[in-house]
Amino acid sequence: EVQLVESGGGLVQPGGSLTLSCAASGFTFSDYWMHWVRQAPGKGLVWVSRINADGSTITYADSVKGRFTISRDNAKNTVYLQMNSLRAEDTAVYYCTRPDRYKFDYWGQGIVVTVSS
Amino acid sequence: QSALTQPASVSGSPGQSITISCTGTNSDIGAYNYVSWYQQHPGQAPKLMIYEVSNRPSGVSNRFSGSKSGNTASLTISGLQAEDEADYYCSSYTSGSTTYVFGTGTKVSVL
Numbered sequence: 001e002v003q004l005v006e007s008g009g010g011l012v013q014p015g016g017s018l019t020l021s022c023a024a025s026g027f028t029f030s031d032y033w034m035h036w037v038r039q040a041p042g043k044g045l046v047w048v049s050r051i052n053a054d055g056s057t058i059t060y061a062d063s064v065k066g067r068f069t070i071s072r073d074n075a076k077n078t079v080y081l082q083m084n085s086l087r088a089e090d091t092a093v094y095y096c097t098r099p100d101r102y103k104f105d106y107w108g109q110g111i112v113v114t115v116s117s
Numbered sequence: 118q119s120a121l122t123q124p125a126s127v128s129g130s131p132g133q134s135i136t137i138s139c140t141g142t143n144s145d146i147g148a149y150n151y152v153s154w155y156q157q158h159p160g161q162a163p164k165l166m167i168y169e170v171s172n173r174p175s176g177v178s179n180r181f182s183g184s185k186s187g188n189t190a191s192l193t194i195s196g197l198q199a200e201d202e203a204d205y206y207c208s209s210y211t212s213g214s215t216t217y218v219f220g221t222g223t224k225v226s227v228l
Contacts, residue, residue, distance in 0.1 A: 035217070044120065044222040045155070045163065045206050047215055061215050062118075095162060102151035102210050103168035110162055 002026040002106045004096050009111035012086055016115070020081040022096030022108055030054070030074040033099055036081050038092035039110075048094070051079065064090075086115045118213040121146065121220035123206075128226040134195040137223045139207030140188060145218055147188040151210035154183055154192045158203045166205075167192060194225070202227045 008020040022034070036048040049060045049070040058070055069082040079096055093110040122140040129135040139146070139154075146152055152170045155163035165174050167183035170190065180201075182193045190209070194201055207220035 037219075045157075045208075045219040046120075047217040047219060050216060059214070059216050101169075102149075103153045103165055104155070104163070104208070105165050105168075105174065107162040107164075 002098070004098065004106055004108035006094065006096055006108040006111035009094065009113045011114045011116065013117050014087060014115055016086050017082070017084045018086065018113060019083070020094055020096075020111060020113070022079045022081075024077045024079070024096075024098070027098070029077040034070075034072060034079040035097050035099060035104065036070065036079075037095045037097055037104070037107075038090075038113075039095070040089070040092045043092075046092075049081065050099075083113070086113075088115050091115045118211060118215040118218050121207055121209060121218055123220040123223045125221070126224045126226065128228055129194075129197045130228045131197055131199065133197050134193060135197060135225065137192045137194075137205055137207075137225070139190040139192070139209075139220045141190075141209055141211075141218070142188055144213055145188075145209040145211035146185065146190050148212060149210045150185070152183065152185055152190040153208045154181075154190075155206045155208065156201075156203045157206065163206065197227055199227050201225060 003025045005023045035050040051070045067085045072079045096108045097104040098106045154167040157163045170185045171183040
C-alpha cells in the first residue's frame with residue numbers, strides 16, 4: 001500500500017525557517033518524481049515544487065522561488081521542502097504527492113504550516 | 118501562471134446530473150490531454166477522480182465522467198448522491214513555468 005506521511009509543520013514567525021519531510025512507502029521511491037502542493041485556509045490547491053527521481057531536475061512556483069528548496073534522499077525514501085524567509089501568505093496545509101503519468105494518484109494527509117507573530 | 122477558472126459552486130438534487138467546467142488556455146488545457154479532476158472532502162487530502170481528460174482510476178464510480186473541448190474541460194457527475202458533496206479541483210499540465218496548474222475549485226452541494 002502506497003503511503004506518504006508528512007511531518008515537520010508548525011508555527012513559525014515571519015522571516016523564519018521550517019523544513020517539511022515526506023516519508024514514502026509501498027512503492028519504489030527512486031523511480032518517481034515527487035511534488036509539493038499547498039492549500040491556504042479556505043483556498044484552493046496550488047502547485048509548489050517538484051523534483052525528479054534522481055534529484056537532478058527541480059522546478060519551483062514563482063511565489064516560492066529563491067526561498068524554498070526541495071530535495072530528496074532515496075536511501076531514506078524521503079522528500080524534503082526547506083522553507084526560508086517565510087511569509088504570512090505561506091500559511092497553508094502542505095501536501096506531498098506522487099505523480100504517475102501526469103496525474104497525482106497518491107497524496108499525503110497534509111501538514112499545517114502557520115506563519116504568524 | 119494563473120489558476121484555471123471554475124465556477125465557485127454548483128448544486129443539484131439527488132439523482133440529478135451536474136457539470137463543472139474548467140477553463141484554461143492554449144498553454145495548458147488546450148495543449149495537453151493531461152487534465153485531472155480531484156475530489157476533496159473537508160479536512161481530507163484530495164482524491165484523484167479523473168485523469169487524462171476522461172479516464173477513471175480503479176474504484177471510482179462510473180457516475181463520474183470527464184471531457185474536453187478546446188481550452189475547457191468538464192467533469193460530469195450523474196445520479197448525484199449525498200456523498201458527492203465536496204470540493205472539486207481540475208488540474209492540467211502546462212508549458213508554463215509552474216508545470217502544473219490547478220483550478221480555483223468548485224463546491225458541489227447536494228440539495
